[in-house]
Amino acid sequence: MMLKLSNSLTGKCEPFFPLHEKTVRMYVCGITPYDDTHVGHGRCYVLFDLIYRVLQHAGNTVLYCRNFTDIDDKLLSKAQFLYEDSQRYKEIAQEYIHNFHEDIGALNCIAPTFEPCVTDNIEPIIRFIERLIDNNAAYVSSGDVYFSISNAPGYGQLSKQKIADLRSGVRVEPNEKKRDPLDFALWKSETDDTFWRSPWGWGRPGWHIECSALAYHYLGEQIDIHGGGMDLLFPHHENELAQTEAVTHKPFSTFWVHNAFVQVNKEKMSKSLGNFFMLRDVYKEFDPMVLRFYYLNHHYKSPLEFSFDLLCDIEKSYWRLCRFFNAYTASQSEAPSAIEQQMIDFLLNDMNSVGAFGLLFAHLNELSPVEICSIKWILQNLMGLTLVVQAEQKITAQMQLLIDQRLQARQAGDWKRADQLRVELKALGFEVQDKKV
Ligand SMILES: [Zn+2]
Numbered sequence: 001m002m003l004k005l006s007n008s009l010t011g012k013c014e015p016f017f018p019l020h021e022k023t024v025r026m027y028v029c030g031i032t033p034y035d036d037t038h039v040g041h042g043r044c045y046v047l048f049d050l051i052y053r054v055l056q057h058a059g060n061t062v063l064y065c066r067n068f069t070d071i072d073d074k075l076l077s078k079a080q081f082l083y084e085d086s087q088r089y090k091e092i093a094q095e096y097i098h099n100f101h102e103d104i105g106a107l108n109c110i111a112p113t114f115e116p117c118v119t120d121n122i123e124p125i126i127r128f129i130e131r132l133i134d135n136n137a138a139y140v141s142s143g144d145v146y147f148s149i150s151n152a153p154g155y156g157q158l159s160k161q162k163i164a165d166l167r168s169g170v171r172v173e174p175n176e177k178k179r180d181p182l183d184f185a186l187w188k189s190e191t192d193d194t195f196w197r198s199p200w201g202w203g204r205p206g207w208h209i210e211c212s213a214l215a216y217h218y219l220g221e222q223i224d225i226h227g228g229g230m231d232l233l234f235p236h237h238e239n240e241l242a243q244t245e246a247v248t249h250k251p252f253s254t255f256w257v258h259n260a261f262v263q264v265n266k267e268k269m270s271k272s273l274g275n276f277f278m279l280r281d282v283y284k285e286f287d288p289m290v291l292r293f294y295y296l297n298h299h300y301k302s303p304l305e306f307s308f309d310l311l312c313d314i315e316k317s318y319w320r321l322c323r324f325f326n327a328y329t330a331s332q333s334e335a336p337s338a339i340e341q342q343m344i345d346f347l348l349n350d351m352n353s354v355g356a357f358g359l360l361f362a363h364l365n366e367l368s369p370v371e372i373c374s375i376k377w378i379l380q381n382l383m384g385l386t387l388v389v390q391a392e393q394k395i396t397a398q399m400q401l402l403i404d405q406r407l408q409a410r411q412a413g414d415w416k417r418a419d420q421l422r423v424e425l426k427a428l429g430f431e432v433q434d435k436k437v
Contacts, residue, residue, distance in 0.1 A: 001345045003058060005051075005225070006301055008233060008256040009158055013350050018224045019254065024055050024062045025223040027215040027253070029232055030115070032069040033096035034078050036278040037103045039291075039306055040262045040269055044229045046292055046384070047259045047300045047351065049109040051225070053382050054347050064112040065218045067211060068097055070119050071195075071204055087194055090119070103279040106288035108384045114218045118210045121217065122196045125205045128213035128247065129186045129198075137246035141177040143189030143201040147208075149182040152242045158256060159234035184208060184239055208239035215252075216244065226253035230260055259300040264307065277306065284419060285410075289386055290315040296353040296383060308415050317361075322389045324364065325376045332381070333374035339363055340374055347382060356383070399430045406432070 003016040018024045028048045031041060048064075055062045070093040079089040097117075105111075118125070129145055132138035138147050149155055155163055163182070170181040185206035187198060195204040205213075215223055221244075228237065237256060244252040261268045264275035282291055285308060294314050298304045333340060339359065346355035360375065367375065379385045395403070406421035422432045 001348045003054065003348045004350050005255055005257055006350055007254075008258050009253075011160075014255075016224075016255065018060065019222055022060050024060045024225065025219040026052070026055075026062060026064045026225040026227065027211065027219060027223055028064070028066045028112075028226075029211055029228040029236065030067040030069065031096075031100055032072045032074055033093045033100060034072065034074045035096060036280055037096075037100050038269070039277045039279060039282065040229060042104070042107055042279050042291060043262055043295050043300075043304060044227075044259050045104050045109050046107055046295045048227050048257075049107075049384055050296070050347070050351055050353065050382075051227075051257070052110060052112075053384060054351065057344075057382055058348070062113070063219055065114040065116070065215065066112040067214050068093070068100075068115065068117045069207065069210060070097070070117045072207065093117075093119075099280070103283075106279070106283060107292050108289070108386055110384075116214050116218060118205065118214075121210075121214060122205070124217040125209055125213040126187075126196075126198050128216060128243075129205075129209060131247045132186065132243065135246055137243075138186055139179065140200050141179075143203065144177055144185055145187035145200055146178050146183040147186055147239065147243060147246075149180050149242075152246060154245065155182075155242050156238065158241050159238045161234070161238075184235070186243075208236055209243060211236075211240045212243040212247075212252075215240075216247070221248045222250055223253045225255045225257055227257045227259075230258045233258055260303045262304045262306050264305070266305070269306065282308075282311070284422060285415060286311050286315060287318075289388075290318050293318040293321075293385060296385075297357060299354050300351060309413050312410055312413075318385075319389075321379070321385075322387045325372065325379070325387050326389045328369065328372045328376055330376040330380050331373045332377045333370070336374065337368075337371050339367070339371060340378065343375065343378055344382070353383060395430070396428070399425060399428055402428070403430075 004013050005016050006013045026048070028044070031037060052062055052064055071089065075089040075092055076086040078092055080086040082092070129138060132147065133140065133145065136148070137151050138145055149163060156166065167182055172181045186209045187200055187203050188206055189201055189203040193202050195202055226237065226240070241252050263269060267273060267275060269275055269277070290311055294311055295304070297314060336344065342359055343356040346352040346359065376387065380387060402421050402425050406418050406425070409417040409421060425432055
């Protein structure tokens, strides 16, 4: 079976062929490191990790680029708030980039080929903006540079919106430096010399331009897959597409792949609603592999309902899987059996990990030892589940009492109490792994 992916640009699930045979160029928008990584980010990066693994398994070399937006209004205002010095944004960015690597690494996501920071790539960004100005797609206005929507007739093609409709919905600000309210900033002027010197004066890049410039710089004029969460479709990806195509006059990306939202009580998880979960808080209660397994048990195009109770339900299946495979050594089979091939075909068919697990659980007790070894290889190498069963720890009577209380608290959904008991257990030298169910 050939690989198929859901393409937001066409609205269809389509067969995937790379532009250059056996080399896939994939760009996924990264985080702004001003805070810890949350469950929504985890969903996105696990999806693209799965795509990365499946593409490599299909014999491709994958050039995977994921950026860090390490200069941004949110970083500057956090530095101003914490240190009364906005220039200390760099320290904040470094801290959260470090945490990001820990948190996403715990989900067993393979590091991308390139992980550029914006602040290390100001020159390519300035050059990209110059090309846009040369092509009449951007203009300078009092030290700022704006992208000109009126010179981008295809604008709206990705998010399926008409320019006239968008224009009617935009509020016009007084003293606007833009020619059109839909135009967006490529370069923001700054009064002091603390940022970067450009042909238009001191300043810093806007958000959207970085991804166009970095994709161009690291991957080339055209890429095969551009990815991110659904919330990036508009305006971020629409703007990226307009910028790049105004420079290259070629389709930017063949596939635009977006994962659906993470929801809490059927509402989108967001900071403003306070229904927000950081990955490192989830890891206090659950093994990161339980979360990865949870993500993979939901198709990426469907909204994902998230709660600790739901994780508690699924962790039993995960540890059952781990115990089942524990006595076997993973080995890649040269001639896949029918069930192995069906599992791989599920993945090739728009990353249907849900279908692959369904098939596996339905046939778990019919597998031959050889099949078990090769399916373990698929689970570990294609789906990225470590399947590690933690070693037994010595348990005293006092520990056992707290463990029992903690289990009761978890079953009652009292996560605060469970966390307190985890801390008490740690003080006794017992690391809670939640391996035993
Ligand atoms: Zn981006």
